[in-house]
Structure formats: structure tokens, C-alpha cells
Amino acid sequence: MEFALDKQIVSQPDAIRSLMEHISVPVLDSERPFIFSGIGTSWHACRVAAYWLYELSAGRIRASVLNSHDLALSAPISSQDQVIVVSHRGTKRFPRQALTRARQAGALTIAITSSDAPAQDADHTIHTCPGELAGTHTVSYTTALTALAHLAASVTEEAGRHFLSTIQGVPDAIERTLEQSAPSTIAEKLVSREPIMLAGMGIDAITAAEAALKIKEGTYQWAEGFETENALHGPPAAIRPGMGAVVIMPDWEDGERSHLLLDSLRELGAEVYSCGTQQADLLFSAVERLVRPLVSIVPLQRLTAEIARIKHSNPDEIHRDIEPWTTVMGNIIL
CATH class of the missing domain: 3.40.50.10490 (Glucose-6-phosphate isomerase like protein; domain 1)
Incomplete structure (x- = not known):
């Protein structure tokens, strides 16, 4: 499909x-x-x-x-x-x-x-x-x-x-990222997980928020984006088996907080994956830090498509083709 x-x-x-x-x-x-x-x-x-x-x-x-x-x-x-x-x-x-x-x-x-x-x-x-x-x-x-x-x-x-x-250099970096295999195996692991936490440090936190919106729209699963440090302050109380998570790993010093979040999520029973430029589950091409939002979002866009393919959701219509969403969303004038 x-x-x-x-x-x-x-x-x-x-x-x-x-x-x-x-x-x-x-x-x-x-x-x-x-x-x-x-x-x-x-x-x-x-x-x-x-x-x-x-x-x-x-x-x-x-x-x-x-x-x-x-x-x-x-x-x-x-x-x-x-x-x-x-x-x-x-x-x-x-x-x-x-x-x-x-x-x-x-x-x-x-x-x-x-x-x-x-x-x-x-x-x-x-x-x-x-x-x-x-x-x-x-x-x-x-x-x-x-x-x-x-x-x-x-x-x-x-x-x-x-x-x-x-x-x-962004177009070439996106093309290199698209050469990676589609994340179908990770999608299979996350398709039944809800909610899904996404986290990143600094500018990557905005990518986490954008990816969470893509997952909601395209797969109908609830997802939420966090700044990495905020994800360590309070949210662990709500982490439990059955949840999913993706942590965007920085290429700069973060005081080991991203690894701490990864380890903590796993210990609390969440299905957890990393997204980054090296030794990560979801890979994207390395670029300078400020340019990352244009490239780091790509594997997360593809993850959304792969989850949608598995669960037969429709990321093109974002649930507007099925009742009661057709009527309710049709009544929301944007």
C-alpha cells in the first residue's frame, strides 16, 4: 500500500x-x-x-x-x-x-x-x-x-x-537519509504502543513535537513531544509497559541525559528506540546542529508511514474518511 x-x-x-x-x-x-x-x-x-x-x-x-x-x-x-x-x-x-x-x-x-x-x-x-x-x-x-x-x-x-x-547541503542530506531502509521492523513494535513519547534536546525538541503530531495524524495513536530534560522531570511517574518512545540523540554534550532517559524508559517497561546520526535505531545524515530540523524529521515521517501501513490507517485523510470523524472533523471550521 x-x-x-x-x-x-x-x-x-x-x-x-x-x-x-x-x-x-x-x-x-x-x-x-x-x-x-x-x-x-x-x-x-x-x-x-x-x-x-x-x-x-x-x-x-x-x-x-x-x-x-x-x-x-x-x-x-x-x-x-x-x-x-x-x-x-x-x-x-x-x-x-x-x-x-x-x-x-x-x-x-x-x-x-x-x-x-x-x-x-x-x-x-x-x-x-x-x-x-x-x-x-x-x-x-x-x-x-x-x-x-x-x-x-x-x-x-x-x-x-x-x-x-x-x-x-540539506537536499543531499535528506537523500542520504532516504537511502536507509524503511523502519518497518520498528513500526511493527510500536504499532500497538500508546502513548508514544518523543524527546529531544534543544532544537531537537521541536522535531520531537512535530514527529508527535505526524504520528497522531497518520496513525491515530496518541504521541507527545518533550524536551529531554523535561521528560525526566515528572513524566517518568506515568511511564509504564505498553508505551512506546523515541529519543532523538544529540551530537553534542548533553550531560548524558539522553542516555539516562533511554535507560529509564526501558527500565520502566516502554518500547524505546533512538534516532540519531550514528549507532541509532532510526538514522539520519549528519548535518550541522542548527540544520538538523530539516533532516532529523525524515526518519520519523517514514516511521509514521510504516505504522500506518501496518495498522491500515490513512495518513492522507487523517481519519476524515471514517465516521464519526468525518462528521465531527467536518464541523470544525479551520
Whole structure:
């Protein structure tokens, strides 16, 4: 059984290459506030962008990350703000309202959306890739990250130029990651496990959150993303046999906390796997730390597809093809 999700996953290297060939970003001001806004996968991309700005500017640029629901209805906006709204379809009401509200406040507005989205009420629009065929979004995430990387690089001088040069290697790194065997054996072990914990340190924690959303959408199993240290503070009280877990292993010093979490989860009876660049159960190609979100998500996207294949869920429709989800989800106006 092949899903549209499978095709979208393998399309990512070429989609990123295509975007990098033609992308043009507006001139931003490093001295003015940045607000990144999105929902779901787009919100995760915004979190990565804010992380990039903070690191690349050595802490000088501290961006806000707001859910588009908040930004559309109540969050303060000033004429000095630079508001970047990420929305793949470009049709959801709160991202659109957030852009309109920001423009009315006199803020600079940028929309990051698909190439076939309707016109956005923004000063500038960056188009990423065609609309995804699968409800479990993948290529729209990595191309949105690519666009956000160019924005972050444009205001962070030499560090930004080096960062952008590392982004150029992402398509090849994803292709090398896709050369790994599909994680069908691990999927068989996790298909009956619930909930599934995903954890990562620093920027990898955002990947854990994004992977948890993919698993919920594509397999209908509950999953939750954690920062590694947070996963050690309190959550072990709820760990029990029958659960699953994936820990994203850092390539940098973490005080042995990731290994401690792995060992603790196993001792408490969870089915546990590692995800990393070396000696890991789920492998991805090694890249510089800040670039990892574009590559480390790929084996977790594939894991979602493999679990879905085994349990006959539909990651393309994300449960909207079966009652009562058809009716209930149809009544939720996004």
C-alpha cells in the first residue's frame, strides 16, 4: 500500500532545491521585533525560526512565536513589528485574520504559503511548494523551514551567510537519509504502543513535537513531544509497559541525559528506540546542529508511514474518511 504521504516524503529534496533556486526574501530590520505565527506544523516551523534567530545573532534577536489564533484575536501588535505568518494551505481563518490584523496595525507582514494558495493579505508572500496531497504534512514543513532559514540568514550577517551555506547541503542530506531502509521492523513494535513519547534536546525538541503530531495524524495513536530534560522531570511517574518512545540523540554534550532517559524508559517497561546520526535505531545524515530540523524529521515521517501501513490507517485523510470523524472533523471550521 502506497500513500500520497510516501510520495511527499521523497519529494522533499527536489522541492527544497527548487525553492532555493528561485527564492527572494524581503529586506528585514534586525532592530525591529519579529513575530512568527502559525498553527500545528506551521507553528513548529515558527519555533525553529525563532531558535535560529536567537542562536545566529548570539542572543541579540529574540523573536516571539505566537499561535495564529492568539495573534488574530488578542495578542498585542505594533507598527514596529515584523510579522511572519506560516500557513501551508493559506486558507485557514486565523492565519489570514492574523495577517490582516497585523497590516491594520501598520506592521510589516510576510506570508509563507504554498504555490497554489489564494492571495494573502500581506506585504510580501513567499511561496514554498505545491499544496500537499496528504493531510499529514511533510514537504510543506521542510520547505517552510527553508524559506524561514533564508529570512533568518538575511539579518544575521556572517553567521547567517555560513548558516545559509549549510542549508544548501540539506537536499543531499535528506537523500542520504532516504537511502536507509524503511523502519518497518520498528513500526511493527510500536504499532500497538500508546502513548508514544518523543524527546529531544534543544532544537531537537521541536522535531520531537512535530514527529508527535505526524504520528497522531497518520496513525491515530496518541504521541507527545518533550524536551529531554523535561521528560525526566515528572513524566517518568506515568511511564509504564505498553508505551512506546523515541529519543532523538544529540551530537553534542548533553550531560548524558539522553542516555539516562533511554535507560529509564526501558527500565520502566516502554518500547524505546533512538534516532540519531550514528549507532541509532532510526538514522539520519549528519548535518550541522542548527540544520538538523530539516533532516532529523525524515526518519520519523517514514516511521509514521510504516505504522500506518501496518495498522491500515490513512495518513492522507487523517481519519476524515471514517465516521464519526468525518462528521465531527467536518464541523470544525479551520
